[in-house]
Amino acid sequence: MSGKVLMKGNEAFSEAAIRGGCRYYFGYPITPQNEIPEYMSRELPKHDGHFIQAESEIGAIMMAYGAGAAGGRVFITSSSPGIALFQEGISLMCSAQVPTVILTVSRCGPGIGGIQPGQADYFQATRGGGNGDYRVPVFAPSSVQEGVDMVYQAMELSDKLRNPVMIFTDGLLGQMMEPVVMPDFVPVPKSDEIRKGKPWALTGYGKDDSKRNTVTSLRIVPDVLEKYVHGLFEKYEQAEKELCRVETFDIEDADMVIVAFGTVARITKEAISMLKEQGIKVGLIRPISLWPFPYDVFNKISPKTKVVISAELSMGQMIQDVELGIAKRFPVRLINRTGGTIPTSLEIAERAKKIYEEIGG
């Protein structure tokens, strides 16, 4: 599989996780990500890895907590309602500083909702639904190849940060096929080598005269916990500086700027070329990291820009971060669909043009 192959997003992300060193996968079926547990159940054992179908998503994330605490490279995936059930474990793992890579193949909600693509889990991913002060780096690919590279790199990043890292895709990206080039397999440490890379991991007491490790989320003394949380946030501050990623084009000379992530950014690119044909110059901001959000890039928008639009598959969630970045310098508007419907490039172009005309462009 060294050349370019046509692969379904879900299968490609699974293969990337294995190549990035994942040897533990815990999951529970949910559309539109079912190809992932299917792929992992078939392929992981070939690499001496372990696949367990959990009794629920809560079970899956707690298994991830355990395997991660023991120093394993863990990949867990689900879709929106399942990610909701992950939240308790995400808070625990952030608190206990246990790495794992979480991939969501987002669908539409709220509740059980539907199974078609959605982005209404932007808050769920970037703000989290778990308790307490914590952060999770979130990256949103807009092609299968980009998703492959992100999952692969997230394996290393999550270990380095000792924190969960999330990849945010949606049903469209999970189900579609595109040509991909797979990265090479990373070497996976044997169980007696884990402590070299992860001296904090629970690999067995007294084996090599090392000190007894504790991985815990409980700190009952307020002073101790306060200091600990500050320590976590020093880590998050550093991550904010290092992990911010964004793609832009033409924002220094635009009549209008559209902000969109993931698959919507792709559709928006086509809409932008349609608008260009009509003489409207449109720039694009595509946040690649959703947390940390690329607020600074909004400073580069040309002062002559008339309006900034957030295009999303939700009732307007990322738009709150867009407004923070814009800081009232430009009017901000929303182009959205929800419930599993996806706008075509034509729809985005027509709605953007209408907004532009209303604003007096």
Added chain:
Amino acid sequence: MATNKMFFAGTGGMGILLMGQIVGTAAIAEDKAVTFFPSYGPEMRGGTANCTVIVSDNEISSPLVHESDVVVAMTVPSMLKFEPTLKPGGTLFLNKSLIQQAPKRSDITVYEIAASEIAHDMGETRVANIIMLGAFVRTTNIVSSENVEKVIRDYFGERKAALVDINLKAFHHWTP
């Protein structure tokens, strides 16, 4: 600079998604950009199935299609759904065996292939999709016939080697 946007549509179990995947895989061999997006939902054998395929010499932005160049329709509901998406001058391939009614449009080119009947006569009803694929490939030349043949051989491979010949025969049945 060519970009071709296509829908393959029919009923679950007909091999609709396979048609799209074969075209997509052949396009990679020609170093073209390709996206394939299947309909997905609570569907089953006998329900509707379709896929959106784009093959381009350039990077593909949106994988979704609102205006198509080619539609391959195996059934009446799929023709009714996708015929209106065709650009003027677009091409519609119809499985005449299952679609007795005529298309409404007069600004498109229509090819009618009695794929299901031909497949039946060949003794393998499951190859109707490959008969349509042959007509599509040799009419549009969006991907080359040689590359599609290779993909068919690879796909059925050793495990289903017995199916290679019948599929190649089906692929070559219809010529423009």
